[in-house]
Amino acid sequence: MSPEKIRLNTEWLCDCGGCHVSLVDLHEKILNVLESVQIQKCPVLTDEKxxxxxxxxxxxGSIRTEHDRHAAIEMRKKCxxxxxxxxxxxxxxLHGxxxxxxxxxxxxxxxxNSPTTRTNFIPATEVDGLEKLVTPIDEVIEVDLYLPGCPPHAHFIFEGLSALIEGTAPRVRQESVCGGCNRTMKKSDVTEIKNSADAVADDDICFLSQGFLCLGSVTLDRCLSPxxxxxxxxxxxxxxxxxxxxEPNRDIRTEVSERMARLTEIPSEVIRKSMEQSAKTHYAYAMATxxxxxxxxxxxxxxxxxxxxS
Known part of the structure; x- marks a missing residue:
């Protein structure tokens, strides 16, 4: 690690706070990071305004309110x-x-209209203004490094921070979650889409082969496939x-439906239609980009x- 302390600011925008908590998931490795980093601003650790x-x-977090936009711009100016x-x-x-x-x-x-809300008015001054769209931060400011994950896995956090601290280029990987999955793809005679509430999947066979919708083949591996x-x-x-x-004309449902159709007896159009009916689930993490x-x-x-x- 670098002998000189590197100044670090963190800020959360529209999110659940889980990404900040994930920093603690470094466990004892966080001590290695802290040896080289001076944390100046961090919502869960400091009172720096x-x-x-x-x-x-x-x-x-994403940019959803006026505060989020202001915070992102200020962070870009100072970091x-x-x-x-x-x-x-x-x-x-998920806000997408x-x-x-x-x-x-x-x-x-x-x-x-919420059954759990006991108000009869929409607050105008008590909360920050809600923007029209949910926006990834690189549509508002320039971003130097992307570290996706919900939250990012400790392995990739340590790898990325260590590279920045030491002044080296972080390793860029493009493998899918399937690359780290131990299951085996095989052609089956499955004719219907299944879900975990109705059936139990075999431990060794690819979910798609068994008729279960799995997004591993279209998802970037930033989790080590747990x-x-x-x-x-x-x-x-x-x-x-x-x-x-x-690829402009390919997306999550087209890729998954074609792969699943090749592994089963379920027509690709049936799979695609099923994914469209629950699109807010299958596109939950990335529809805002x-x-x-x-x-x-x-x-x-x-x-x-x-x-x-219907």
Whole structure:
């Protein structure tokens, strides 16, 4: 590690706070990081209200409010290197599901029509203004390093921070979650889509081969594949692979449906339609990024309208 302490600022925007907690998941390795880092601003550790100058700035969460936008701009001004930390910062995250509804619909539901809310008005001054869209931070400021994950895995956190502290280039990987999955793909005679509430998957066979929707093949490996290796279908929390992001006419449902159709007897159009009916789940983590939202194949409002009509 560098003999001189490197100044570090962190700030959270619209998120759950889990990404900040994930820093503690470094366990004893956090001591190695702290030997070389001086934490100046961190919502869970310090009471610093301003934005002191720093070499590294970690931003978690997406931009959803006026405060989020202000904080991101100030961090960019004061930090030499900005890390988009976590899937919300990189792709917009779960908040992106809000794009399927108007700002007015969301505010009405939360403050006026929710069965657990006891207000009859929408606050105008007590909370920060809600922006029209959920926005990944690189659409507002320049980002130097992306570290997706919900939250980022300790392995990649340590690898990325160590590289920055030592002045080296972080290792860039493009493997999918499937690359670390121990299950075996095989052709099957499955004819129907299954879910975990109705059936138990075999421990050794690929979920797609068994008729279970799994996003491992279209999700970037920033987790070391714990879910599929422990009996849980991948939900795509680390965001899409570069193949999905860069190919304009391919997306999550087209890729998964074609692969699953080749492994089973389920027609690809049946799989694709099933994914469209639960699109807010399958696209939950990345629909806010323009790389997904602007695709001609991504028609979230149309799919929701079809579900509601049925």
């Amino acid at each position: 301003g934005y002191p100058e720093a070499e590294i700035g970690i931003l978690t 030499k290197t900005i890390i988009a930390f976590g899937t919300c910062a990189v792709y917009g995250g 599901a809000g794009l399927a509804h108007s700002r007015e619909e969301i505010m009405d539901h939360v403050y006026l 879910c599929p290796n422990h009996g849980i279908m991948c939900t795509g929390c680390a965001g899409p692979t570069m193949q999905i992001l860069t 323009k790389m997904i939202g602007d695709k001609p194949t991504f028609l979230i409002r149309k799919w929701i309208a079809e579900v509601e009509a």
